Amino acid sequence: METRVGENESIDxxxxxxxxxxxxxxxxxxxxxxxxxxxxxxxxxxxxxxxxRRKH
Numbered sequence: 001m002e003t004r005v006g007e008n009e010s011i012d013x014x015x016x017x018x019x020x021x022x023x024x025x026x027x028x029x030x031x032x033x034x035x036x037x038x039x040x041x042x043x044x045x046x047x048x049x050x051x052x053r054r055k056h
Contacts, residue, residue, distance in 0.1 A: 001027065 003018040005011065022028055038046075 001025070 001018070001021060003014055003021065005014040
């Protein structure tokens with residue numbers, strides 16, 4: 001990911017823009033998801049549980 005800083009733009013505003021872009025693209029969520037290995041059976045169980053919660 002890349003963020004270009006404008007001539008009259010402060011570093012703080014550029015950093016804020018970069019963080020917003022990361023959040024919008026889901027970079028941090030992806031990192032958290034990949035932080036620990038999850039067995040396929042566990043993934044399936046979690047997916048089922050969220051679907052059941054959404055249904056009720």
